[in-house]
Amino acid sequence: xxxxxxxxxxxxxxxxxxxxxxxxxxxxxxxxxxxxxxxxxxxxxxxxxxxxxxxxxxxxxxxxxxxxxxxxxxxxxxxxxxxxxxxxxxxxxxxxxxxxxxxxxxxxxxxxxxxxxxxxxxxxxxxxxxxxxxxxxxxxxxxxxxxxxxxxxxxxxxxxxxxxxxxxxxxxxxxxxxxxxxxxxxxxxxxxxxxxxxxxxxxxxxxxxxxxxxxxxxxxxxxxxxxxxxxxxxxxxxxxxxxxxxxxxxxxxxxxxxxxxxxxxxxxxxxxxxxxxxxxxxxxxxxxxxxxxxxxxxxxxxxxxxxxxxxxxxxxxxxxxxxxxxxxxxxxxx
Amino acid sequence: xxxxxxxxxxxxxxxxxxxxxxxxxxxxxxxxxxxxxxxxxxxxxxxxxxxxxxxxxxxxxxxxxxxxxxxxxxxxxxxxxxxxxxxxxxxxxxxxxxxxxxxxxxxxxxxxxxxxxxxxxxxxxxxxxxxxxxxxxxxxxxxxxxxxxxxxxxxxxxxxxxxxxxxxxxxxxxxxxxxxxxxxxxxxxxxxxxxxxxxxxxxxxxxxxxxxxxxxxxxxxxxxxxxxxxxxxxxxxxxxxxxxxxxxxxxxxxxxxxxxxxxxxxxxxxxxxxxxxxxxxxxxxxxxxxxxxxxxxxxxxxxxxxxxxxxxxxxxxxxxxxxxxxxxxxxxxx
DNA sequence: GTCTCACATTACATCGATGTAATAGGCGGA
DNA sequence: TCCGCCTATTACATCGATGTAATGTGAGAC
Numbered sequence: 264x265x266x267x268x269x270x271x272x273x274x275x276x277x278x279x280x281x282x283x284x285x286x287x288x289x290x291x292x293x294x295x296x297x298x299x300x301x302x303x304x305x306x307x308x309x310x311x312x313x314x315x316x317x318x319x320x321x322x323x324x325x326x327x328x329x330x331x332x333x334x335x336x337x338x339x340x341x342x343x344x345x346x347x348x349x350x351x352x353x354x355x356x357x358x359x360x361x362x363x364x365x366x367x368x369x370x371x372x373x374x375x376x377x378x379x380x381x382x383x384x385x386x387x388x389x390x391x392x393x394x395x396x397x398x399x400x401x402x403x404x405x406x407x408x409x410x411x412x413x414x415x416x417x418x419x420x421x422x423x424x425x426x427x428x429x430x431x432x433x434x435x436x437x438x439x440x441x442x443x444x445x446x447x448x449x450x451x452x453x454x455x456x457x458x459x460x461x462x463x464x465x466x467x468x469x470x471x472x473x474x475x476x477x478x479x480x481x482x483x484x485x486x487x488x489x490x491x492x493x494x495x496x497x498x499x500x501x502x503x504x505x506x507x508x509x510x511x512x513x514x515x516x517x518x519x520x521x522x523x524x525x526x527x528x529x530x531x532x533x534x535x536x537x538x539x540x541x542x543x544x545x546x547x548x549x550x551x552x553x554x555x556x557x558x559x560x561x562x563x564x565x566x567x568x569x570x571x572x573x574x575x576x577x578x579x580x581x582x583x584x585x586x587x588x589x590x591x592x593x594x595x596x597x
Numbered sequence: 598x599x600x601x602x603x604x605x606x607x608x609x610x611x612x613x614x615x616x617x618x619x620x621x622x623x624x625x626x627x628x629x630x631x632x633x634x635x636x637x638x639x640x641x642x643x644x645x646x647x648x649x650x651x652x653x654x655x656x657x658x659x660x661x662x663x664x665x666x667x668x669x670x671x672x673x674x675x676x677x678x679x680x681x682x683x684x685x686x687x688x689x690x691x692x693x694x695x696x697x698x699x700x701x702x703x704x705x706x707x708x709x710x711x712x713x714x715x716x717x718x719x720x721x722x723x724x725x726x727x728x729x730x731x732x733x734x735x736x737x738x739x740x741x742x743x744x745x746x747x748x749x750x751x752x753x754x755x756x757x758x759x760x761x762x763x764x765x766x767x768x769x770x771x772x773x774x775x776x777x778x779x780x781x782x783x784x785x786x787x788x789x790x791x792x793x794x795x796x797x798x799x800x801x802x803x804x805x806x807x808x809x810x811x812x813x814x815x816x817x818x819x820x821x822x823x824x825x826x827x828x829x830x831x832x833x834x835x836x837x838x839x840x841x842x843x844x845x846x847x848x849x850x851x852x853x854x855x856x857x858x859x860x861x862x863x864x865x866x867x868x869x870x871x872x873x874x875x876x877x878x879x880x881x882x883x884x885x886x887x888x889x890x891x892x893x894x895x896x897x898x899x900x901x902x903x904x905x906x907x908x909x910x911x912x913x914x915x916x917x918x919x920x921x922x923x924x925x926x927x928x929x930x931x
Numbered sequence: 932g933t934c935t936c937a938c939a940t941t942a943c944a945t946c947g948a949t950g951t952a953a954t955a956g957g958c959g960g961a
Numbered sequence: 962t963c964c965g966c967c968t969a970t971t972a973c974a975t976c977g978a979t980g981t982a983a984t985g986t987g988a989g990a991c
Contacts, residue, residue, distance in 0.1 A: 266711070266713075268946090268947055268948085269947065269948060269949090270947080270948095278970075278971090279970065279971050279972075280947090280948075280949085280971095281948090281949070281950090281970075281971065281972085281973095282969085282970060282971080283948090284948060284949055284950095285949090285969090285970085287948090288948095288949080291950095291969085291970090292968075292969070293969075293970090294968090294969060294970090297969080297970085311711045311712045312712060312947085312948075313653070313712060313713045313946085313947050313948075314712045314713055314714040315649050315650075315652035315653040315658060315713050315714065315946085315947080315948095316649075316653045316946070316947035316948045316949090316976090317947080317948055317949080318649035318652075318714075318948095318976095319647070319649040319650045319653050319946090319947080319948080319975095319976050319977065319978090320947080320948050320949050320950085320975075320976050321948085321949080321976085322976075324649060324714070326692065326714070333678065334668075334674055334677050334678040334681060335671075335674050335675045335677075335678035335679075335876065336674075337669075337671060337674070337877070339674075340668055340669050340670075340671065340673075340674035340677075341669045343668050343669075343674075343677075343693070344667065344668040344669035344695065345669075347668060347693055347694070347695050348695060351694070351695070356692055356694070356714070357692065357693055357694075358660065358690055358691065358692045358693070359677070359681055359691055359692070359693045360681070360685070360690070360691075361678065361681050361682060361685070374645055377600070377645045378645045378646060378647060378648045379600075379647045379648055379649050379650075379977095380648040380649065380652075380658070380660070380690070487876065487877075487879070487880040491880065516877065516880050517880050519880070519882055520879075520880040520881070520882055520884065523882045523883065542669065542821065543671070543821075543850065543877050545821070545854075546821040546825065546850050546851050546853070546854040547854070547882070548853055548854055548857045548881070548882035549857065550854065602976095602977055602978085603977065603978060603979090604977080604978095612940075612941090613940065613941050613942075614941095614977090614978075614979085615940075615941065615942085615978090615979070615980090616939085616940060616941080617978090618978060618979055618980095619939090619940085619979090621978090622978095622979080625939085625940090625980095626938075626939070627939075627940090628938090628939060628940090631939080631940085646977085646978075647976085647977050647978075649976085649977080649978095650946090650976070650977035650978045650979090651977080651978055651979080652946095652978095653945095653946050653947065653948090653976090653977080653978080654945075654946055654977080654978050654979050654980085655946085655978085655979080656946080713947095932991105933990105933991090934989105934990085934991085935988105935989090935990080935991100936987105936988090936989090936990100937986105937987090937988090937989105938985105938986085938987090938988105939984105939985085939986080939987100940983105940984080940985075940986090941982100941983080941984065941985085942981105942982095942983080942984085943980105943981085943982090943983095944979100944980090944981085944982105945978100945979085945980080945981100946977105946978095946979095946980105947976105948975100948976095949974100949975085949976095950973105950974090950975085950976105951972105951973090951974085951975100952971100952972095952973090952974105953970105953971080953972080953973095954969105954970080954971070954972090955968100955969085955970075955971085956967105956968085956969080956970090957966100957967090957968085957969100958965105958966090958967090958968105959964105959965095959966095960963105960964090960965090961962100961963090961964085961965105
């Protein structure tokens with residue numbers, strides 16, 4: 264059985280297809296009785312508009328794309344959750360893509376986006392800074408999430424540099440001096456890694472603490488697995504630091520696991536802090552001190568920038584910084 | 598600057614629009630030289646097909662919907678991750694919707710799906726069993742994930758009853774007799790809750806252990822928060838059980854947090870087990886014993902059922918059961 | 932040299948909704 | 962009674978890609 268179309272509804276209501284369309288869109292006025300007849304016909308035929316047709320005609324699909332490195336990451340999952348929710352409230356559908364930290368795939372996405380199934384794209388890039396958003400190509404509206412050196416698109420971010428500095432200062436407040444960081448990168452790392460490292464170093468300077476290269480624990484991929492491995496290797500060769508600042512909560516959770524296995528008590532033997540304030544951190548053992556920020560705000564701002572950009576291509580790019588705060592929990596409480 | 602269309606490509610290549618279409622689709626044969634001219638023209642014009650138009654014409658959009666209760670839940674996030682990945686491999690895009698455990702919203706989704714922007718729907722229902730999939734309405738292909746009493750749609754699931762029974766037996770293996778479960782529901786709960794409770798009770802019967810009503814710790818929402826609250830209330834009024842089987846890993850993580858705060862050692866004072874094998878469980882403190890199953894397999898099977906169903910509407914519904922195994926980690930190891 | 936036959940290519944209609952411009956209908960004022 | 966005007970409604974074209982059926986083109990056979 265075929266689906267009903269405007270034509271069918273029109274026939275049943277004894278009006279023209281365009282009138283049916285007018286009833287749906289509510290821009291062109293329709294008289295009371297006519298409207299009622301049409302609405303009844305729609306109900307009787309169980310009419311559902313064909314969004315492909317509408318999209319073709321209007322040039323907009325009502326769908327936005329959301330591209331994240333890996334949905335299974337708690338942080339990405341929380342961001343996705345809020346974006347889907349906010350988008351839904353505003354009548355948008357969300358198409359999700361994973362980039363797997365692969366610039367190639369971010370390119371593909373752009374193409375997809377240009378195929379008109381997507382009216383705009385919210386992209387959380389990882390490694391790539393420049394590659395994804397190529398100049399000169401007719402791009403759909405794009406909003407970037409996070410720390411990116413990219414200057415060509417709208418962007419919502421948390422000031423990683425300031426946050427890392429504050430967290431380091433907070434860790435030092437109880438007299439801790441040997442503060443290690445987990446998640447630094449060798450060579451060209453992500454913008455976030457670079458900024459967090461710099462924030463940490465800036466705090467050391469403020470504190471008058473020596474910069475100890477050995478306290479920078481590199482970890483390219485920011486997952487519990489890699490963090491656990493990296494921290495394990497570090498502990499095999501170095502004395503236990505007084506505090507450990509992990510560049511993400513996920514890494515901190517991996518770190519807590521390793522510390523516990525080695526019989527190191529947190530926070531008595533070593534304080535641990537994270538970044539992102541993911542839900543798991545609250546229920547970590549012990550609960551995790553972290554850099555917190557409102558992900559719903561990020562979602563809302565990203566969507567705001569995106570919709571504004573749809574209306575007004577070509578204006579100067581906007582950048583929104585979202586506030587953060589240090590949330591102290593058991594993992595650092597003396 | 599407007600996007601190029603088949604017409605533009607055709608003009609540039611000196612052929613008809615239909616020939617361009619033939620080159621893209623590869624069904625109607627196109628001679629070598631012509632194909633080359635067309636391909637070059639497409640490249641020069643940076644041509645990207647309009648998927649709305651294609652969707653309108655073909656009646657298929659190349660997009661499938663994925664509806665989950667809450668993307669921020671680690672379990673949902675992992676499932677989503679695998680589905681997006683598998684779908685991508687097969688050339689599908691995935692549109693994500695959250696149902697927030699709200700049957701109303703599951704209904705809306707069906708409507709959305711019928712609006713032809715979605716060729717099929719993978720739905721992970723929670724409370725609703727019957728409501729979403731109404732008979733008689735022209736539905737898009739639907740595959741349900743999880744334990745549902747629903748008999749009208751294809752389905753991929755893990756045998757919760759058997760898994761809960763095995764887990765309970767495993768917990769009893771080290772001589773533990775007072776085994777509590779966390780996550781039971783009062784009244785009409787989710788199908789999963791009912792089956793897991795029954796599996797637990799079946800194991801008690803096998804073990805010859807008494808069924809102790811007080812060891813059923815109710816918890817409607819399966820989150821760490823609610824689990825922590827429920828377990829806290831339980832511990833205030835009851836002696837500490839020898840083992841605690843949480844109906845999800847998320848709840849187990851909340852439970853571990855509470856136990857730790859109360860100074861109860863896991864597994865010495867109480868063994869703890871979960872269900873789902875989410876990544877966080879591996880890095881919980883202590884690492885979490887759980888019911889494990891391959892989520893990629895779930896994703897693959899769900900997509901297989903869905904695509905098969907697209908080709909063949911109307912055949913009998915299929916049900917796929919995915920294997921599980923008990924993974925013992927530190928939270929139960931004596 | 933004409934006639935098939937096979938195959939590549941084309942013109943045209945179509946998918947469903949909606950903007951545009953023209954039409955129909957109603958009402959008040961002269 | 963007729964004109965003019967405002968509003969609700971309509972016919973038609975259009976968005977871009979593609980199926981259908983018809984056309985064109987060449988090779989091969991007689």
